[in-house]
Amino acid sequence: MTALVRAAIEEHLDIVRYLTREGGADVDATNHRGGTILTRAAAEGRIALVQCLVEDCGARVNAVDRDGDTALLKAADERHLDVVRYLAVKCGADANVITTRGTTALMEAVSQGRIDIVRCLTEECGASVDVANGSGTTAVMLAAQSGNLHVVRYLATECRANVNATDKSGNTALMKAAVQEYFHVARFLAVDCKADVNITAATKAAGSFDVVRFLVDECRVDINATDISGATTLMSAAQHGRILTVRYLVDKCKADANAADKYGYTPLTKAAANGHFDVVRALASEYGADVSTVTNTGTTPLMLASRKGHVEIVRYLAVEHAVDVNAADISGTNALIIAAQYGHISVVRYLAGDSGADVNATNSTRTTALMTAAQYGNTDVVQYLVTQCRANVNAVNAGGYTAIRFAAEHGHKVIQRFLTRFLIVHQADDLETVTVRPVPSDATVNKAPSWFIHPSEISLVSFVETGNIGGEYKAKWLDADAAVKLFVPDASSHVTFEHEVHFWHRLRHPM
Incomplete structure (x- = not known):
């Protein structure tokens, strides 16, 4: 200093x-x-x-x-x-x-x-007064979104600020006031300042019942008109969970409960995606909204609720409206795979345990919910699917990946070790059907093999450990003690089964 x-x-x-x-x-x-x-x-x-x-x-x-x-x-x-x-x-x-x-x-x-x-x-x-900041917001917009009516009035009436100016997102001062539910500011701008009132303003105002009612009753806004994305005021109200506004729009204004925007989203879809159970129930049970509607990508309301973990909505749609829990989007992905990806164990438990969802269903790449959970490191989901639902640990997707390989590649060691035990057990069940691979005894893996042991001669006794290459079983070969190694290569390597066996053989490791 x-x-x-x-x-x-x-x-x-x-x-x-x-x-x-x-x-x-x-x-x-x-x-x-x-x-x-x-x-x-x-x-x-x-x-x-x-x-x-x-x-x-x-x-x-x-x-x-x-x-x-x-x-x-x-x-x-x-x-x-x-x-x-x-x-x-x-x-x-x-x-x-x-x-x-x-x-x-x-x-x-x-x-x-x-x-x-x-x-x-x-x-x-x-x-x-009309200088705009980097987002296109002017002083009167700032005052409107803050609910400062005295500042808005001064700027609009005494300074003649442009009340119809728009920011870079197309929002006016009236829209900003509506979004923040400042009814007194919105009314002043619409009535005293003659600010432009259109469907976009009504859509932005959907969070405020008073503002919506004012725009409909006094400004005569067409409630079924759409904004640039095809959204209606009802969609916005449903998206934000405004049940009072939803009921007003459908009951009094006869808003279309099944209208869809340019992306295929309906009011019910938006409510389900954002977890507004009361709105979903009203639209589906009272106003006849289509519970099986799909977006442009084939996504259903139940899938969107599953993505966000809204199990109450998932259960309601499945139980009360018999929505197909195994329905898939255009990529073949169903609600269970989605819930597994995002780690929503409560949704996974309901879908796989209570509603009968197919735990081994696959998407277009033949990837299962278990593989997806393993890829994203959702340990509790993996454990539940394997131990409670008997998900197929050995399933292979179109890219040749198993759940354990996904876990290894993404560094989820806990999942990798957990799956190893079940992978070995399943392989042991099918031991008689395993294709016999000759094991080379000399230094070059490409030379003709000189010895091998038939899998039928091996008897697994107990699982003793897991390690970097998978796991190890105590076993019996005829009357001799043996160790059986499970080969799970590190994701960063290109080691083959034959190379790994050759490595252990050179170390004189029991086979």
């Missing part, structure tokens, strides 16, 4: 003047964030120090830090009206400087709800 900074912090103004005038101290020197003594003083609202730095020491009022903030912006953000007025009115600080965040001093004041600073900046400092 320099002497100048210390003097400024302790507000020894005479020392500050001396150090900058006589001592050669740089009043505009910056800290590690690019801030100057002036920007700090402005942020802290120390008007006397600010005046001293500007008038007596020649500090630059428009100096910016690494975030693009000036002293004026700092003062506005921290709600120091006297500093704002001094810097902007007396010192001519630029009120329209835009920070690296895309904000202005006016936007900072609006965000703070400080109508006094807003007035000062617009009336005395020439701040532009």
